Amino acid sequence: MARSPGMLRYHSQMPSRAVTAVRKKLSEALPAFMLGGAAALNKGGSNVEASSFAALADKLDYLDSADLKQVRAAYRFADEAHLGQFRASGEPYITHPIAVAGLCADWKLDAQAIQAALMHDAMEDCGITKPELIERFGAPVAELVDGLTKLDKLQFSTREEGQAESFRKMLLAMSRDVRVILIKLADRLHNMRTMDAMPANKRGRIARETLEIYAPIAHRLGLNQSYRELQELSFRHLRPWRFGAVEKAVGRARGFRRDIVDRVQKDVERAFKEAKLPVQVSGREKTVYSIYRKMREKHLSFAQVSDVFGFRLVVGTLPECYLALGVLHQLYKPMPGRFKDYIAIPKANGYQSLHTTLVSPLGTAVEFQIRTEQMHLVAEKGIAAHWLYKARGAAGTDAQALGAMWLQSLMDIHDETRDAAEFLEHVKIDLFPDSVYVFTPMSKILALPRGATPVDFAYAIHSDVGDHCIAAKVNGESVALRTELRSGDVVEVMTAPSAKPNPAWLNFVRTGRARSKIRHYLKNMEGEESQRLGEKLLAQALRAEGLQLPAGDAEGEGADAQLWTALLRWSASRNREDLMIDIGLGKKIPSIVAKRLAMLLGERGARPDALTLTAGRFVADDAQPAQGTVIIDGSEGATVQLAHCCRPIPGDEITGYLGRGEGLVVHAADCGVARRLAQRDSEQWIKVEWAEAPERSFETSVSVLVGNGKGVLAQVASAVSGAEADIVHLDMGDDRAAETTELRMLIAVRDRLHLAEVLRTLKRASTVLRVARSKG
Structure with a gap:
């Protein structure tokens, strides 16, 4: 039963007596458990709701009386706003905001965050406006609620586009105030816990979104307890049969291994008692989802997963962590290669612990995690531990600083990304849970996603270092820029002022920051080139x-x-630069814009100049033909492309097609694709010519028929090299058993004369039966 904004405004302006009357009528028509009891407005409201808020109030004992009063006012406001609304389970809707606020209270968030948690759906579902919230509860609370509100009022072409834009809005609000994402994660966690009443298709969509986005965000911010529960609940709703099977297997294993776990725990407690080292020992069991993922990734059966159970040891101080490690290694033999020191080198989300895997007396592998109480707090609560530290009066650590660094990187990605779906793609890339830890030459540690390359490292240092990167050394040895880095590598990047990002880097970079920076540079470069081309074409x-x-x-x-104002108004362009870019990209035809500009000039009294009309082939300002012909010399950027269908080279007769949004595409004059385009869209064609001295080589296709035998490829490659050409690509086809094979090569030549020389050299090779240039 959803209400319109109009209904809400009516209720929000009603006096208490009217609200009481409405509630009395509702109580006669509905069962007691379905009422949304505004306890402050009607003392006879639902006992369920009264007890729910009482339970929340018990958790808020860390707030002072003034803050508690503000929270109670927010509860009353939310209760009234959601009056008459129910969840899919049939419960009053107000139970959900109270539960979300309760989860935030477990993290000891401040009063503003608790108020925002109580009202987080008020703007979205009840028509409450932001100015209303500012007036009642202040700007900070209103900003939090606004950051949590989806963009439902805007129209998007697809559900995915709307989700991406809403997600971008939430992350931007989160980068300004991390409490936004903490409330959102609490909201998602309670929704996942209570999702059984929803239709199966909706459950699957929400669970997939949680597994792909919200669980990784919880992990990235160090909220490991929430991360594990979100993963577990998502898996249960996405793959119920598999979840059930693994859960039963874990239950059986728990029974089989109880004796082992009990014996190991007694041995550990006795060893620490003898060492006179105080320690808290607790058992730890892998989650169902983490076991399932390990089985899938490593192709294991459940019986082959050795570390289903483990132990966590909490000691008093940091030095005691290493003393505890010594006690354990004296008790049981450690497994080689299974020790990790996350205290000296914390994970990217601030997690710190010592991990070691030991062999128990019965031959089974048992993992131990050793940490201090403060490290344990950060391990479970992550960035939310910041408020817990404040609540306990303890000094915070650098754990939340690592989360803040990631939040800042979100802002950097947003600055270079205008498309919401692209932004979401970059953020997903940046949510890798596994990391490698590498060193700069000055011994600074950087955490990067697994599979990261020197280019990712360069952009992690600074965007200017990434933009001008030309080579890299790993551990003192030169490596390719696409080399995957490993933990412990010392990485050094070489730069050059003239270097610029290569589009091919997008094929192997792994961080969202690097990907967004490269795309941003390429887009800017394309815009500048399109503008220059547009200026040239219009002139x-x-x-x-x-x-x-x-x-x-x-x-x-x-x-x-x-x-120019009149011309821009006619062309519907914002400024001169946009108009030139549109002309350069082929979105506007230069001859039509020129005719309009000539008409405007004519109205001012300008007349065609005979000298301009009859000028020679070249003009002094840019050394280009005067009569609308564009010169191609190979130095053009992304806005001038040589068509792949015919691959023209200098010496070929060519023509230019201003593809709509593609820039200038150069075709050979006899290209079949070009002829069909000309019949369909004749106005988009312009004259183009080759420069007298092109600045680079050009690629063209060659077909070579050879007899099968030893050393055939070597002969062909030697012939091409002997003619001073390069093989860019080679395709041999799939027919290996035949007597002959057709080689399809892409070779780089200077012009047609150079190509003729290459073909003559190939024909002289004894294994070559036929050779010809291939078009189309």
Whole structure:
């Protein structure tokens, strides 16, 4: 039973007596457990709700009386706002905000966060406005609630687009105030706990989203307790049969291994008693999902998973962690290669512990985790431990600083990403739970996702280092930029001022920061190139009208500024740069824009200049043909492409197609694809010519028929190399048993004369039966 915003405003303005009357009528029509009891407005409200808030109040004993009063006011407001709303289970809706606030209270969040938790659905479901919340509870609380509100009022073309935009809004709010994501994780955790009443398809969608996004965020912020529970609940709803099977296997194993666990625990407690080292020993069991994931990733049966059970040891001080490790290693033999020191080198989310795996007297592997009480608090609560420290009066550690670094990286990614789906993609990439730990030459430690490369390392140092990276050394040896880094590597990056990001880097970088920085640079570079090409095309098209392109833009003053303002209004462009980019990308036809500009110039009294119309082939300002012809010399960027269908090279007759949004695509004049495009879209074609001295080599396709035998590829490669050409790509096909094989090669040549020389050299090879250039 959802209410409209209008209904809400009516209720929010009703006096207490009217609310009581409404509640009395509801109580006559509905069972008691379905009422949403505003305890402050109606003392005879639902006992369920009264006890629920009483339980929350018991958890808030760390707040002072003034804060508690504010929380109670927020509860009353939320209770009234959700009056008449029910969850899918049939419970009053107010039970959900109270439960979310209770989870936040377990983390000892402040009064503002508890108020926002109680009202987190008020704007989204009840039509409450942000100004209303600011007036009643202050700007900080309203900002928190707004950050938690999805963008349901906007229209998106797909559900995925809307989800991505809402997620981006939440993460941006979270980067400004981490309490947003803590409340959101508490909200998602309670929803997952109570999701049985939902339809199966909705359960699956929410569980998948939780497993892909919210559980990794909880892990990234060090909220390991919430992370494990979110994973477990998601797995149970996504794969109920598999969850049940593994859960039963764990239960059976628990019974079989009880004697082992009891014996190990007694041995450990006795050893520490003899060493006179106080310690808290507790058993630890792997979650069902982590066991299932290990079975899948390593192709193991359940019986082969050795570390289902383990122990956690909590000691008093940091030095005692290493003393405890010595006691354990004297008690049982350690397994080689299974020791990890996360105290000296913490995980990216601030987690610190010593991990060691020992062989028990019965031959089974048992994992131990050793940490101090403060480390245990951070291990379970992560960035939320910051408030727990404050509540206990203890000094915080650097654990939350690592989470803050990741939040800052989200802002960096957002600054370079305008598309919400792309932003979500970058964030998902950045949520890898496994990390490698590498060192700079100055011994600074950096945590990177597993599979990260020197390019990721360079961008982690600084965006300028990444943009100008040309080579890298790992442990003093030169390596390729796509080399995967391993923990303990010392990485050194070489840069050059003239270097720039390579689009091929996007194929192997693993961090969202590196990927977003590279894409941002390439987009900017493409925009600048498109703008230059648009300026050139419009100037040439205007010369064909006998006029020169006027200077200035719409931002200045005078007649030229008025002219550009009129042209931009006609073309629906924001500024001169946008207009030129659209022309360069083929979204606007230069000849049509030129005719409009000529008309505007004519209204000002400008007349075609005979000298401009009859000028020679080249003009002094840019050494380009005057009559609308674009010169191709190989130095063009992403906005000028050579068509892959015909792969033209200097010497071929060529023509240019201004693809809509693709920039200028150069085709050979006899290309079949070009002819079909010309019939369909004749206005998009412009004249192009090769420069007299191109600046680079060009790729073209060659087909070579060879007889099968030893050393055939070596002969072909030697012939191409002898003609001073390069093989860029080679495809041999799948027919290995035949007497002949057709080699399809992509080779780089200077022009048609150079290609002819390569073909003649290939024909002279004894194993070559036929060779020809391939088009199409």
